[in-house]
Amino acid sequence: MFSQQNVTARDLELLSSSLDHALTPDEQIEFQKRLAESSHLNTLLAEQRWLKSALVDLPMRKVPHNFSLTRAEAQKAKRGKILQPVFGWASAISALLVAVIFGNQLIFQNVSLSTPMNTQMTYTMNDAPMDVMENEEASIKAIAAEPVSLLNWGYGADGLGGGYGKGGGEGVFDSGGVNINIFVSSDDFHTAEAIAESADSEEMLDEFLIDESMEILQAELLPEPELASEAPVTAVFITQDPEVPRIFGIDPENAGTVLKMSPDSSPALPEEQVQDQARSGEETSGKTGIPTYVTFGLLAATLVFGALWWYLKTRR
């Protein structure tokens, strides 16, 4: 083994550079000084000089054949050059689409979860144990000591979506239009227990909300002769015309959320067809309406195109 006493890494670097005549004048002076101080460095210099000459003298190998390309090889090489970016872009676009789909699902889920009424009602109706439901019911009754406005629906005097717009909070007297307000007193609440006991809770809810709200509407609107005279057409429109915005149904799983704002003009579907639709709905991914197989197809395409791109990139 070579002894490396008194020889620093800097000395070795200077020594190496001196073999290639790559020392600057300052480095040359520094190296000469070190050579004068260390005999071992002199020995190393001689040995490395020999090593370098041995490496330089290694015979050059003759090439086995020319490496120039024929026309066919050149065309083949260029073809690979076209396919590789094509697969690369295809993979990237597929990945982007998959990301957008998953991102949409995530956003929809978050928006859905952040809707308080929806969450609360769904929880109450489906999942909560009875004692929790009773507690909630009591607290709701306490809050609803005064009539609670469930729905406030306003129309501008100049027509739908006019100066005040749909759902405007302007009062009847201020706006000159018509406001429909549904008030429910605490006595009118159906308890969860009662609903649970009901043989057909869906029907009960529907009947209760539609009948009760229509009665209240009529009670509020009709006793006001001035109002009736100011907007007689609208009043008739509300009570008789089927196009009046009304609540047409309540999904017990989404109770508290307005599901429909206009009558369904399409004929009622047979029950089997409805079930088929429900089944196919389960196969779609989230609320984006994109079928799951499309998502997974894109995911597979991303992987396949990516693998092809990588193969073309790394192949010989």
Next chain:
Amino acid sequence: MEENLLIEKAVQGDLDAFNQLVLTYQDMAFNLAYRILADEAGAADATQDAVISMYRKLDSYRGGSFKAWFLRIVTNACYDELRKQKRRPTIPLEPVTDDDELIESPAWIADRSPTLEENLINIQLEEAIQHCLNNLDNKFKAVIVMVDISGQDYETVAEVIQSPVGTVKSRLSRARLKMQECLQGFRELLPDKFRLNSEDDDV
């Protein structure tokens, strides 16, 4: 024809100009590959791959030293070949005579120098050097081969390995020291004065 003109034509798709550039540098490229891989067939594969890769990447050539660019592609092709060899190690076939007798070291028999003894020593020394080169890390090996065997300057090597010249100097210094240490295992091949010095050092 001037190199810049050839490069310009090659970039525009002139295959003849490209091939002329290849012929200019193929010896250097093949020998670099051979010293890195220590295998003639592998070196030929790596060089051919490098040429094809270079042809594909011609439009991404952004000036500078064409030689350094080519050598960089060759070096990368060699690293790929080394990785491939590592994944699938191969056993070279030993040549046999017509009577199916094994030829142990056919290279020794080749008559390439004036005397048989000199030839033998040179071949043994070359094998020893190649053995020591093979023991180096790739990053050290590439630098010492390019500087000491291919005769490239520091700037070109820096361009090939895409590192500063200081890194080249440092790697070269360490590579030479490692080579020197490794060759002590082949003292009988070293000049007499180094053998004595080495024995003194060991005492």
